[in-house]
Amino acid sequence: MPCRRKLRLPDFDYRGCHRYFITVCTDAKRPLFGNDTLVKVVLDVLAEESGKFDFTVWGYCFMPDHLHLVLEGKTKNADMPAFIRTFKQ
Template sequence: MEGRHFTTRKRLRLREFDYSQPYAYFLTICCKDKRAIFVGEELNKAVCYTISEEIDRLNFDLFTYCLMPNHLHLLLSPGLSNTPVSRYVQGFKSKSTRMAWMHGISGIVWQRGCYDHIVRGSESLLEIATYIVNNPVRKGLAGSIDDYPYSGINDNLIY
């Protein structure tokens, strides 16, 4: 196959890391082609419900979330569930995609995989959570974090 060049996809996960360990993970799940899909109140509320529904189903811990028009930020942990984070992402994407389709969105909703950051001991969960919930303010979608209805922070991080 002379003249053909194949590119290798960039690996999104650490090769030998066990993503079921009870660390905290900062995830960013992006819409396919950066489409602004989550702009309607009814769909956004349903997707926010799905975030917590999947957390409860898998017995994960959710520290904070923020649903933006074209992506979702999550700070979560599998806790002691011994369940890989990828199972959460897979279940969430599947359910939220069906919801988007029911609300008139067509085609692929989410891009492949997600971006993750394993929170290290020296990093503050509260600082990361604050960064996440301030995203709508930074993007001009809200005047303050209290004005944006599609985000939340676990009270245990604050007190």
């Protein structure tokens, strides 16, 4: 299995009022997002979890095997790694 590149900035604090472009891949890059029902469930989870973690979702784009997100932290407590970790569960 190929190693994933580390795409994070080494000394950047990923908490607070920052903007992010995030790509979230499906497990084993399976084309799960061709299913409209699953996309609706994911959108509901995204709306709920983004609120809990103080993020605004400015945009999203579902592709068959991944999801693009444009996010912005609304407060200094907006924790991007914690949000993504919880969202992906």
